[in-house]
Amino acid sequence: MKEIVHIGLLGFGNVGTGAYRTLQENRESIAQKVGAEVRIKRIAVAHPDRQRDIDLEPGVLTGDPDDILNDPEIDIVCELIGGVQPARTYIQTAFERGKHVVTCNKELLAKHLGEVTQEASARGLFLLFEGAVAGGVPVIGPLTTSLAGNRIDKIVGIVNGTTNFILTKMSRDGQEFDQALSEAQRLGYAEADPSSDVEGWDAAYKMLILAGVGLGVETSIDTVHTEGISGITGRDIVYARDLGYTIKLLGTARRNADTVEVRVHPTMLPYSHPMARVDDAYNAVMVSGSSVGNVMFYGSGAGPLPTGSAVMGDVVEIARNLAIGAPPTRPRLTLTPLPVAPLSDIVCPFYLRMTVADRPRVLAAVAGVLGDHGVSIHSVAQRDVDENGAEIILITHPARESSIRDAIIEIEDAGIDAGIGAVIRVEG
Amino acid sequence: MKEIVHIGLLGFGNVGTGAYRTLQENRESIAQKVGAEVRIKRIAVAHPDRQRDIDLEPGVLTGDPDDILNDPEIDIVCELIGGVQPARTYIQTAFERGKHVVTCNKELLAKHLGEVTQEASARGLFLLFEGAVAGGVPVIGPLTTSLAGNRIDKIVGIVNGTTNFILTKMSRDGQEFDQALSEAQRLGYAEADPSSDVEGWDAAYKMLILAGVGLGVETSIDTVHTEGISGITGRDIVYARDLGYTIKLLGTARRNADTVEVRVHPTMLPYSHPMARVDDAYNAVMVSGSSVGNVMFYGSGAGPLPTGSAVMGDVVEIARNLAIGAPPTRPRLTLTPLPVAPLSDIVCPFYLRMTVADRPRVLAAVAGVLGDHGVSIHSVAQRDVDENGAEIILITHPARESSIRDAIIEIEDAGIDAGIGAVIRVEG
Numbered sequence: 001m002k003e004i005v006h007i008g009l010l011g012f013g014n015v016g017t018g019a020y021r022t023l024q025e026n027r028e029s030i031a032q033k034v035g036a037e038v039r040i041k042r043i044a045v046a047h048p049d050r051q052r053d054i055d056l057e058p059g060v061l062t063g064d065p066d067d068i069l070n071d072p073e074i075d076i077v078c079e080l081i082g083g084v085q086p087a088r089t090y091i092q093t094a095f096e097r098g099k100h101v102v103t104c105n106k107e108l109l110a111k112h113l114g115e116v117t118q119e120a121s122a123r124g125l126f127l128l129f130e131g132a133v134a135g136g137v138p139v140i141g142p143l144t145t146s147l148a149g150n151r152i153d154k155i156v157g158i159v160n161g162t163t164n165f166i167l168t169k170m171s172r173d174g175q176e177f178d179q180a181l182s183e184a185q186r187l188g189y190a191e192a193d194p195s196s197d198v199e200g201w202d203a204a205y206k207m208l209i210l211a212g213v214g215l216g217v218e219t220s221i222d223t224v225h226t227e228g229i230s231g232i233t234g235r236d237i238v239y240a241r242d243l244g245y246t247i248k249l250l251g252t253a254r255r256n257a258d259t260v261e262v263r264v265h266p267t268m269l270p271y272s273h274p275m276a277r278v279d280d281a282y283n284a285v286m287v288s289g290s291s292v293g294n295v296m297f298y299g300s301g302a303g304p305l306p307t308g309s310a311v312m313g314d315v316v317e318i319a320r321n322l323a324i325g326a327p328p329t330r331p332r333l334t335l336t337p338l339p340v341a342p343l344s345d346i347v348c349p350f351y352l353r354m355t356v357a358d359r360p361r362v363l364a365a366v367a368g369v370l371g372d373h374g375v376s377i378h379s380v381a382q383r384d385v386d387e388n389g390a391e392i393i394l395i396t397h398p399a400r401e402s403s404i405r406d407a408i409i410e411i412e413d414a415g416i417d418a419g420i421g422a423v424i425r426v427e428g
Numbered sequence: 429m430k431e432i433v434h435i436g437l438l439g440f441g442n443v444g445t446g447a448y449r450t451l452q453e454n455r456e457s458i459a460q461k462v463g464a465e466v467r468i469k470r471i472a473v474a475h476p477d478r479q480r481d482i483d484l485e486p487g488v489l490t491g492d493p494d495d496i497l498n499d500p501e502i503d504i505v506c507e508l509i510g511g512v513q514p515a516r517t518y519i520q521t522a523f524e525r526g527k528h529v530v531t532c533n534k535e536l537l538a539k540h541l542g543e544v545t546q547e548a549s550a551r552g553l554f555l556l557f558e559g560a561v562a563g564g565v566p567v568i569g570p571l572t573t574s575l576a577g578n579r580i581d582k583i584v585g586i587v588n589g590t591t592n593f594i595l596t597k598m599s600r601d602g603q604e605f606d607q608a609l610s611e612a613q614r615l616g617y618a619e620a621d622p623s624s625d626v627e628g629w630d631a632a633y634k635m636l637i638l639a640g641v642g643l644g645v646e647t648s649i650d651t652v653h654t655e656g657i658s659g660i661t662g663r664d665i666v667y668a669r670d671l672g673y674t675i676k677l678l679g680t681a682r683r684n685a686d687t688v689e690v691r692v693h694p695t696m697l698p699y700s701h702p703m704a705r706v707d708d709a710y711n712a713v714m715v716s717g718s719s720v721g722n723v724m725f726y727g728s729g730a731g732p733l734p735t736g737s738a739v740m741g742d743v744v745e746i747a748r749n750l751a752i753g754a755p756p757t758r759p760r761l762t763l764t765p766l767p768v769a770p771l772s773d774i775v776c777p778f779y780l781r782m783t784v785a786d787r788p789r790v791l792a793a794v795a796g797v798l799g800d801h802g803v804s805i806h807s808v809a810q811r812d813v814d815e816n817g818a819e820i821i822l823i824t825h826p827a828r829e830s831s832i833r834d835a836i837i838e839i840e841d842a843g844i845d846a847g848i849g850a851v852i853r854v855e856g
Contacts, residue, residue: 018719019577021719022577022578022718022719023577025579025718025719026577026578026579026718029579029644030576030577032760032762033576033759033760033761033762034759034760035760130574136717136719136720136721136723137720137723138566138570138573138574138575138723141569141570141573141574142566142569142570142574145566145569145573145741145744145745146558146566146569146570146738146741146742147566147737147741148458148461148740148741148744148745149447149450149451149454149458149736149737149739149740149741149743149744150450150454150737150740151453151454151457216457274705274726277702277705289564289737290450290453290454290733291446291449291450291453291564291733291734291736291737291740292564292565292727292728292733292734292737292738293564293727293728293731293733293734294727294728295564295565295566295725295726295727295728296724296725296726296727297723297724297725297726298702298723298724298725298726299720299721299722299723299724300720300721300722300723303721305719305720305721306719306720306721308577308719309575309577309578309717309719309720310574310720311577312576312577312578312719313573313574313575313576313577314574315577316573316576316577316759317573317576317757317759320757320758320759320760321754321757324755324757325755326749326754326755326757327752327753327754329745329748329749329752329754329757330748331461331462331744331745331748332460332461332462332463332748333461334460334461
């Protein structure tokens with residue numbers, strides 16, 4: 001039983017200041033909910049003497065993480081540094097000293113979820129990480145508690161705000177990728193080196209965490225198919241819209257009989273899909289449960305205060321248990337290693353855009369090749385590009401990825417004179 | 429510490445069978461998460477001998493609730509009867525005998541939330557009720573835990589599936605209210621006596637629960653403004669769509685400085701609103717938190733399995749605590765009584781539809797009266813109805829409800845020859 005729960009923050013960037021401000025603004029109501037005071041005792045930063053636009057009591061900042069890890073009074077360590085090392089070592093040390101851990105470190109969790117949850121539970125300590133996926137949107141908590149009665153088969157998510165902002169810009173303002181990326185960088189939605197977001201790695205980390213927490217599956221980051229949005233053109237976005245679709249960077253985690261699919265790639269969503277209108281920098285995660293059906297969680301996927309809100313939610317949960325002397329009470333997480341299904345086995349409809357010179361002849365030839373590979377066509381549209389060329393836009397019925405790939409090779413090799421401009425998977 | 433957690437169900441209708449099936453299908457994974465077996469020991473029903481299409485072990489069914497309430501082995505009582513009495517007495521008895529309670533009883537909670545949560549916490553017992561609002565969609569859990577760091581100022585919800593189904597039918601198929609209601613009844617979405625859904629009472633109960641759990645505010649059902657959808661015409665739905673809006677039965681709970689607003693009424697939502705596409709029998713709840721911004725929870729708001737999923741989520745949480753010998757750990761809920769803001773003080777844009785004979789003269793006169801009451805017009809459209817009459821459709825800028833009411837009385841009294849056909853509040 002505790003009257004004051006002491007917190008130490010490792011890192012004081014965007015998320016740290018967001019968590020600090022969230023606690024400061026709601027100190028009283030948080031104390032009431034917890035039944036004890038929640039106090040940030042120390043904050044470890046690289047430059048403790050740097051001027052900051054936030055008022056801290058003297059002595060709170062330190063340049064030495066050990067001032068937190070070695071302080072027996074500190075109950076909860078919030079690891080807000082990111083990256084695998086030294087965060088991994090700090091978390092391990094925190095556990096060894098009997099401290100509970102809150103983290104938003106998606107890379108670390110994606111790569112070591114099984115290990116770190118195992119360490120925490122072996123020592124009877126909390127490891128919570130609501131802020132690692134979809135910022136402030138409650139997803140990890142509901143998946144592990146409210147939905148615990150369900151077998152969860154599939155999770156899809158728009159879990160990267162930067163790429164969603166860029167795709168929204170391209171769609172709404174008719175911009176091309178480079179232009180939308182520059183604007184995202186100017187507005188602070190994208191970093192100077194945007195590769196982690198734009199190439200889909202950030203989303204892949206988050207989908208791996210969701211696969212672990214939601215599907216109970218452990219798999220390796222190396223086996224995740226990750227495809228970014230830099231190849232998406234304004235033209236495909238316009239064609240998709242005309243056909244009733246929007247293009248999103250969608251993460252999928254799906255449990256099959258003996259395999260798991262974890263993949264991140266541009267995906268066409270029909271406008272009737274509940275996630276089709278998740279625009280700008282918003283995130284959404286849709287979970288398919290055996291009893292509950294489809295449930296969606298939507299909100300701000302990043303930003304200091306939303307992510308700070310997630311950190312403080314985790315802190316409140318741990319602090320409440322400490323205040324009443326209860327051990328960690330989250331339902332147990334068991335991870336089963338499962339091989340990743342080869343991408344070639346995925347079955348879904350496909351969007352194909354082809355540049356052609358002679359439409360009737362090419363269409364007949366393309367349809368023939370697709371048919372030879374068991375792929376049937378759902379709809380066709382044609383567009384004039386200039387006096388010399390035209391484009392054929394096809395949406396297929398659900399087909400195996402391998403059949404589509406084989407058909408494309410054959411189309412390109414067969415002298416049909418059709419240039420494949422884009423291949424985009426379609427969510428049914 | 430327990431190796432088997434025993435559950436008793438009071439009631440075995442839709443929700444009870446949904447909870448039973450959810451447990452049956454996921455028995456193993458639930459046991460793994462909890463760290464103990466979860467077993468439904470007894471089920472109390474009015475007619476234990478009636479033939480049922482579900483296989484139960486002999487001796488599970490009983491006609492006497494006391495067989496559950498008096499059984500010292502039963503740890504958790506799931507009250508799935510509904511209505512205030514005898515449910516209220518059963519819950520009290522369960523608490524007196526040291527049993528945790530899970531309930532989906534929205535009427536009881538709306539009317540007695542403060543009392544029953546107080547009783548539970550005074551005895552160190554869980555009272556969980558995820559299934560009472562939005563069926564299987566996790567809302568109560570995230571509000572009380574993941575979002576616990578936030579001050580929550582506003583919650584809006586589409587929390588009644590029946591009326592949402594009817595409004596969607598009217599909008600999609602051009603049906604009138606009576607026709608859509610009949611179809612809802614035929615499909616089992618509406619009851620033979622549909623008043624509780626159609627008049628908004630069911631939604632009002634749920635908004636009161638959300639006001640309690642989310643805003644920490646206690647208020648009386650008698651003071652909640654509740655307006656149903658039976659007055660909505662197909663014509664208003666078409667006009668709304670032409671103006672870029674959809675009509676939903678929206679519940680609002682908002683905390684002001686010294687008052688609270690809790691109200692349920694048809695509301696026009698712009699298509700850009702994240703809740704505008706919540707169609708059919710789906711539910712959604714949007715929460716505005718001080719740090720997190722707007723977060724939305726979306727999914728099936730009713731049905732045996734979704735609500736059963738919510739019940740089992742609550743059961744898993746309690747069972748987990750019992751398995752490791754921990755007391756109830758949810759953050760504490762403190763309710764502050766606040767008076768309800770008079771409806772006349774509400775400020776929002778309004779939609780007005782008027783039948784008129786002579787358009788230019790009437791429009792000038794109506795605009796004059798509105799202006800006299802400080803109401804300015806945002807947009808105007810006109811429609812011919814037949815050779816004798818036309819309609820004027822106005823959307824105002826945000827205005828006080830009392831100003832609109834006063835203006836309407838004056839318009840009707842002033843001999844302007846404008847018949848007010850509809851007044852609908854607009855969500856900004």
